[in-house]
Amino acid sequence: MHSTTALIAALAAVSLPQSQAKPIEARQLGGLGAAIGGTVDSAAGSGNTGGTVGSILDTTVSGTTDSTVDTLNNAVGAVQGFTLQQEEYGKRLKNGPIALGNLYKKFDVDMPDDVYDAFDVATQSQPPNELNKRAAAATSSVKTSTLSSSVKPTSSSIATTSSKVSSTTVAIATKPKPTGGSATATPVNQFDTAYMIAIKVGGNTVYVDLDTGSSDLWVFSNQQPSAQTQKHNIYSPSPSKLMQGYSWNVTYLDGSTAAGNVYNDTVTLGNMNFTGQAVEAAQYASDAFVAASYDGMLGLAFDSLNTVKPKQQRTLFNSIASQLPKPLFTSLLKHNAPGSYDFGYVDTTKYTGAITYANVSTANGWWQFTSQGYSVGSGAAVSQAVSAVVDTGTTLMVMPSNIVNAYYAKVAGAGYSSAYGAWVYPCASSMPNFNLIVNGAAQTIPGNLMTYGPIDYNGNCYGGLQANDNIGVAILGTIFIKSQYVIYDQSTNPPRVGFAKQAGLSYN
Structure with missing residues (x-):
């Protein structure tokens, strides 16, 4: 040899x-x-x-x-291949109206009036540094609202049940219009742990959010005003690595923006160094990004979504795919625990049972596939084709309204709140599993993972499943992804996405 x-x-x-x-x-x-x-x-x-x-x-x-x-x-x-392990990296605000508004902003879709009003109040009521903060513990000094209103239950029959939703109302805190320095009341446990990935750009370590719904690798840099970078790790590029005439500009999350120059530099992922990568160094980032718990974003969608001009750049994954054993990566995100991403291989110890694959349409630049139906709890499967996007950069899961209605028809006390532009319910309610049917196999979200978080001080919760009005596709954010082992595979033509049950997670 x-x-x-x-x-x-x-x-x-x-x-x-x-x-x-x-x-x-x-x-x-x-x-x-x-x-x-x-x-x-x-x-x-x-x-x-x-x-x-x-x-x-x-x-x-x-x-x-x-x-x-x-x-x-x-x-x-x-x-x-190699693994990127998430690390605990501060706290982020759990605010349902902001999370849903973020989703609409990210996918550049107009919000329904109720959603817009709730998002507007939530963002104006929260100081920018509270929207998504890097902090050791949540503050608990927010005053409780004494106002309340009833939730409007749906009055339409659901296809999967012959009875109408109960007219029981749920007392929730209203969303008063902001006045002076007052803030909308939020629950005392309004912060969730933020889990980030450490990578190196040039010689600098930064913590980034891996996002399968975008295609830019951008990071905070020494080219920004110092007021924007005080709480961030930054990238300090060599002037010799500047890509002359190239720039980038991203707008997503709550509509915030970041922009800057592009450099040709080395990126270290896991134990591998990749030279000649397009690294987008921020010169400006708006308040929400400055207050965020990450130092940048690593986009893992397809090249067509990259924002670099005058010529789009390949995503980092597409650039390194030929150097991996297989051109694929996987996500194992978890509830209240750090997860991991594997590149180049599928770790058979991280899932149980069979992997179900679905072909991906890359026309929109997303990891987009078609599911064939759904079921709620132990109920019968309902046939309904739904185009869906797997997006690690989005928190909530949004589906067509009739599916959302069918789910909450099985949740005691659930109803649609025009005040919050969303479905809410008593946190004490028993939540059924939600099953998404993909090529004949049920991809299950356990009921205990279907809640986003508390919405007020009256014991009510904001649903992790909401309607996708105006969006046109279902978005499977981390509410869905944290119950799955997901494979993003470009070794086939067309690419495919695979789902399997996470090892060690109870689906009962």
Whole structure:
């Protein structure tokens, strides 16, 4: 066996710990040559081959240079793939009206009047630094609203039931118009843990949100005013890496914007270094981004959504896909716990049962597929084709109104609130599972994961499932994704998305 071939084969056989968003260091490689040498002996059938490879590698490691480590990292990654592990990184506000408004803004769709009014009040009532903050603990000084109103229950019959929804009303806090310095009352547990991914751009570590619904890699940088970067890790690019004449501008989340220059630089993901990547350095970011718990976004949708001008750039994933064992990545996001993304391989220990695949349409640049139906709890499946987008950058799940109505018909005390532009219900209500039918298999969200969070001090909750009025497609945000092991696979034509049950998660 040729020595280079033997080395690659050996690297394939040696089991190295999966990275947690940091590259292999030279001190981790001591004695690796001996281990690989033994492996090469077995593969080549010659002790001399293994000894030679092992000796060369250990000699190289003894005086390890950055380029040597990079070569080893990428050789291992090209055979094994790599993992990015989420880390706890501050807190983010759980505000239902803002979350739903964010979704409409991100997909550039006009909000229904109720949704817009609720979003407008919520964003004006919350100081910018409270919208999405990096903080050790939530504040608890917000005063409780003494006003209340009833929730408007649906009065239309649902296809899956012969009875109408109960007319029981739920007392909720109204959303008063902001006056002076007052703020809309929000629950004491209005903050949720934010989980981010650490990557390196150039020589700087930043924490980013991986977003399958956008296609830009942008980060806070030293080119912004200092007031915008005080609470962020920043990218300090070398002027020599500037892509002359290139710029970018993104608008998403709550309609906030960020813009800046583009650099050709090295990006480190897990234990692999990728040179020649388009890194978008912010020169400006609006208040919501400044107050956010992340230092940037890593978009994992398709190239057509990239905002760089005058020529769109490939997404980071598409740029590195040829260097991976397989051109795919997976997400394992969890409820109240850090999750992970695997690149280049499918980890069979992270899911149970079969994987169900669906073909993806890339016409809109999203991971978009068609589901064939749904069911609620133990009820019968209802046939209904729905075009859906898998989006890790969106919190809620939105579906056609008739599906949403059918679900909340099975939730005691649930009703539509015109005050919040959304479905709410008593937090104590028992929530049924929701099953999305994909190619004959039910992709289940356990009922206990269907709630977004409390909406007031009266014991009411904001539903994680809401109507997709005006949007035209269903959006499967983290309410859905946190119950699934998801595979985003570009090894097929067309690409495909796969779903399986998470290992260790109860679906009863």
